[in-house]
Amino acid sequence: MADIFSKGITTLNVKTSTFLEVKKIQTYIAKLNSETELLEKKIGAAVYEAWENGEEISEQLVAEELAGIRQKKQVIEEQTRSAEELTRMEAEILGKSESPKQEKSFCPNCGQAYTPPAKFCRKCGTKLTE
Template identity: 60%
Template structure:
């Protein structure tokens, strides 16, 4: 009888440790993704400012604007936005795997959503991201 109780305690303890490890790992990975997305957004913002400066300077000097001058920056912004989309999908997959490993409980809990702009996770539906203001619904 004592052996069964000890085995149950040990099993519960082991499950608890596994849950803590999975949640910690997922949390750290999610934060890493969020930081990367925030960095990409800051780089995009800097490129947009650079484009504005280039366009204004050319317009001020010639009265006209050539898209060839800013083509490289536009392409870089497009590439960074694609990476943000990929990172957002990675964060969603991470949340799905965590849910799969830990179990879904009663299945009533809504799936975690992530802001496509900054990667901020939300367990409950929201209309706008509280971090960057992007419309989510």
């Protein structure tokens, strides 16, 4: 009786904390996405302005902004992986085994097995296509 009760509490805790953690990651990803968009707009506007004024476009400035975008995109990928990992861990803790009928696929880069619809290889981070 006591066991069933405490197991219920644990399940609730795991679900709640996973939910909150994933939510937090999603909020962070959304923020990074809008920051990326802003940078893209900034570059576009700077390039246009230079063109309009017949000025040289500062390649160094553009390169810096582009590097900033790439950095953000990398963080977005990392965060996406973390959210997937969290969800997977939750399923593991709660004992929800993946359907055995589900076919395994293999990462084209490193050969790591994954279960669709995984977005990224959890070993090497390669983007996976279904």
